Amino acid sequence: MIRKRPLVRRAVAVAVAAAGAAALVLAACGGDDGSSAAGHGGHGTASATAPASQGQHNAADVAFAKGMIPHHRQAVEMADLAPERARSAEVKKLAADIKKAQDPEIRTLSGWLASWGEEVPAEGAMDHSTHGMDGMMTADEMAELENASGKAFDTAFMEMMIKHHEGAVEMAETEQADGAYAPAKKMATEIIASQSAEIEQMNKLLGDN
Numbered sequence: 001m002i003r004k005r006p007l008v009r010r011a012v013a014v015a016v017a018a019a020g021a022a023a024l025v026l027a028a029c030g031g032d033d034g035s036s037a038a039g040h041g042g043h044g045t046a047s048a049t050a051p052a053s054q055g056q057h058n059a060a061d062v063a064f065a066k067g068m069i070p071h072h073r074q075a076v077e078m079a080d081l082a083p084e085r086a087r088s089a090e091v092k093k094l095a096a097d098i099k100k101a102q103d104p105e106i107r108t109l110s111g112w113l114a115s116w117g118e119e120v121p122a123e124g125a126m127d128h129s130t131h132g133m134d135g136m137m138t139a140d141e142m143a144e145l146e147n148a149s150g151k152a153f154d155t156a157f158m159e160m161m162i163k164h165h166e167g168a169v170e171m172a173e174t175e176q177a178d179g180a181y182a183p184a185k186k187m188a189t190e191i192i193a194s195q196s197a198e199i200e201q202m203n204k205l206l207g208d209n
């Protein structure tokens with residue numbers, strides 16, 4: 001019996017140690033599982049949202065770029081008529097400001113579409129679905145503007161450009177609401193601010209006339 005006691009004690013000690021070690025392992029594993037799940041969940045969320053702010057885009061961003069390029073091109077085309085046709089110095093400056101702002105945006109928008117593997121709207125190729133929509137001028141309206149001069153041009157230019165700008169602001173508001181690409185949403189914010197200010201300026205000039 002005396003000989004057996006150390007063996008029993010040793011067996012119990014081993015069993016207790018093993019149980020303790022198992023408990024520690026289980027606790028550690030449980031801790032790992034919990035923290036790991038939380039950690040992976042956290043990283044998963046971060047990895048899903050971070051690229052969206054850094055470079056991911058969606059269909060709304062593509063629609064914004066594809067719509068705004070021909071829209072801006074027409075505004076620049078209208079602005080190009082002003083130097084030789086406008087009488088008002090304010091209208092000439094406004095046209096120059098519009099061209100200065102929108103030419104670089106056309107290049108930026110085209111670059112985004114190219115980087116996304118999307119087709120850039122061709123120069124001079126106007127989609128008939130855009131005519132009369134989003135403030136776009138029809139061919140007849142553009143012809144009317146081209147044939148005007150002096151005060152008549154100033155009035156027609158501002159009335160048409162107000163309509164044109166209102167369409168651009170509406171498109172930009174849609175991008176703000178539905179877009180995912182941060183630079184495009186930033187551009188939309190800038191378009192709303194600048195073109196809303198120009199609408200206000202043109203309304204004032206029309207009122208003064």
